[in-house]
Amino acid sequence: MKIVNPATGATLIDVVPDNLAAVRRKYEAARAGQTRWARVPLAKRLAAIGRFRERVVALHESLARTLTQEVGKPIRQSRNELNGLLTRLDFFLAESARMLRDERVYEEPGKLEERISHEPLGVIANISAWNYPYFVGSNVFVPALVAGNAVLYKPSEYATLTGIHIGEMLHEAGVPQDVFVPVIGDGATGAALLRQPVDGVFFTGSYATGAKIAAAAGRRMIKVQLELGGKDPVYVCDDVDVKAAAAGLADGAFYNTGQSCCSVERIYVHESIYPAFIDAFVAEVKTYKMGDPMDESTYIGAITRRPQLDVLKQQVADAKKKGAKLLLGGSVVKGGGPIAKGNWFAPTVFADVDHSMQLMRDESFGPIIGIQAVADDDAAVELMNDTEYGLTAGVYSADEKRARRILARVNSGSVYWNCCDRVSPRLPWSGVGHSGIGLTLSTYGIQTFTRPKAWHLRTA
Numbered sequence: 023m024k025i026v027n028p029a030t031g032a033t034l035i036d037v038v039p040d041n042l043a044a045v046r047r048k049y050e051a052a053r054a055g056q057t058r059w060a061r062v063p064l065a066k067r068l069a070a071i072g073r074f075r076e077r078v079v080a081l082h083e084s085l086a087r088t089l090t091q092e093v094g095k096p097i098r099q100s101r102n103e104l105n106g107l108l109t110r111l112d113f114f115l116a117e118s119a120r121m122l123r124d125e126r127v128y129e130e131p132g133k134l135e136e137r138i139s140h141e142p143l144g145v146i147a148n149i150s151a152w153n154y155p156y157f158v159g160s161n162v163f164v165p166a167l168v169a170g171n172a173v174l175y176k177p178s179e180y181a182t183l184t185g186i187h188i189g190e191m192l193h194e195a196g197v198p199q200d201v202f203v204p205v206i207g208d209g210a211t212g213a214a215l216l217r218q219p220v221d222g223v224f225f226t227g228s229y230a231t232g233a234k235i236a237a238a239a240g241r242r243m244i245k246v247q248l249e250l251g252g253k254d255p256v257y258v259c260d261d262v263d264v265k266a267a268a269a270g271l272a273d274g275a276f277y278n279t280g281q282s283c284c285s286v287e288r289i290y291v292h293e294s295i296y297p298a299f300i301d302a303f304v305a306e307v308k309t310y311k312m313g314d315p316m317d318e319s320t321y322i323g324a325i326t327r328r329p330q331l332d333v334l335k336q337q338v339a340d341a342k343k344k345g346a347k348l349l350l351g352g353s354v355v356k357g358g359g360p361i362a363k364g365n366w367f368a369p370t371v372f373a374d375v376d377h378s379m380q381l382m383r384d385e386s387f388g389p390i391i392g393i394q395a396v397a398d399d400d401a402a403v404e405l406m407n408d409t410e411y412g413l414t415a416g417v418y419s420a421d422e423k424r425a426r427r428i429l430a431r432v433n434s435g436s437v438y439w440n441c442c443d444r445v446s447p448r449l450p451w452s453g454v455g456h457s458g459i460g461l462t463l464s465t466y467g468i469q470t471f472t473r474p475k476a477w478h479l480r481t482a
């Protein structure tokens with residue numbers, strides 16, 4: 023399997039993917055490893071994650087460079103992702119012991135005691151995405167390991183080197199090789215992993231693959247968590263500072279080159295400020311520098327998966343055909359010099375869009391946005407909820423009460439007031455509809471890797 027730099031088209035390395043037999047061997051090793059790992063005291067498991075954190079700090083810059091090389095993410099954004107990983111590790115290190123402790127929930131002294139213990143699920147499959155491999159991976163494998171599970175971790179084929187580095191750092195930190203087990207390969211390897219009798223599958227990726235995984239796991243009665251895509255809307259009310267709102271939303275739409283599950287993908291603007299907002303938004307996007315992701319000043323990086331260029335081209339053609347107004351970009355661009363053979367798409371802004379257009383219905387997962395005028399708050403809520411997805415949604419307004427009223431009516435896992443494209447380790451990360459089932463992060467995202475066991479203890 024060739025690992026290609028999407029910014030240059032150059033092959034970084036060839037790796038040998040795991041075939042079915044190799045996946046089977048890894049599963050069997052993990053089954054034995056898990057039994058031992060579950061008996062390691064929690065404090066020691068947490069100490070290993072603490073040492074993993076130290077490895078991430080020590081290797082920070084080289085990890086950031088590898089990430090940028092294999093996914094095309096601007097180097098500053100790769101560093102930000104690693105900093106965010108440290109914050110998540112701190113959260114799990116601080117909260118896990120409290121959430122995994124046995125609980126006595128009832129007692130009749132000398133007669134009866136009722137307790138809950140938090141048992142590991144066993145051996146879990148963690149099939150992951152490439153767009154934030156440190157974030158979406160660690161949301162799963164860190165609390166899963168802390169809770170006493172063994173993890174068969176399949177990084178995306180587009181983030182293989184990062185997945186291998188994660189494995190090396192965890193092993194150096196003292197997590198046994200048969201407890202955190204990288205499984206290398208593409209969708210076929212992921213499918214081979216699902217043929218093993220794992221005790222749970224935790225998936226991050228597209229709705230299309232998530233649906234296949236749910237079907238494969240459906241008859242097995244194992245825990246299935248799916249963190250899938252989004253078509254995340256934001257509504258800009260008439261009472262905002264237009265320039266500040268436009269700057270915040272342009273960042274929300276174009277950060278990580280629009281390749282975030284919670285990127286802003288649809289913007290609705292109150293008609294009274296629509297022209298001013300459009301001008302401010304376009305002016306902001308024009309300041310973004312696209313180019314070599316290794317350059318410190320780059321803000322727009324490469325499109326990681328080449329086939330996504332066709333999705334973006336198709337959405338542009340469809341929007342134009344149906345009467346949208348193209349204000350910026352709209353096409354594949356050719357980089358110069360060393361990035362001539364990379365995957366590049368110009369930051370693209372459309373106005374006067376509507377919900378007949380693919381751009382406002384299907385996940386774009388790229389640097390492209392549609393902006394639509396709305397008459398009032400009710401119309402905005404109706405359009406925000408007109409989607410199969412439900413990951414995040416936001417409102418920009420000077421009036422907190424108004425924003426809360428609107429957000430209460432919006433059907434999504436996370437809601438934002440005057441912010442967007444934001445994840446907190448303290449809050450649950452979940453979606454409704456095609457955005458998935460289950461959750462990660464927050465204290466719920468620790469216990470989700472356990473099975474509560476009920477103890478009824480009656481004195482003879």
Ligand code: NAD
Binds near residue numbers: 158177211451
């Ligand atoms: P993808 O669905 O193409 O691949 C995800 C993973 O599934 C990869 O590891 C891939 O190898 C594996 N896979 C593919 N086919 C498989 C099969 N038949 N059986 C088992 N495994 C298989 O998604 P992607 O391109 O890596 O990621 C982008 C998508 O992920 C976007 O839709 C994005 O919104 C979503 N995402 C969601 C979240 C979230 O937290 N909700 C976070 C990041 C990304």
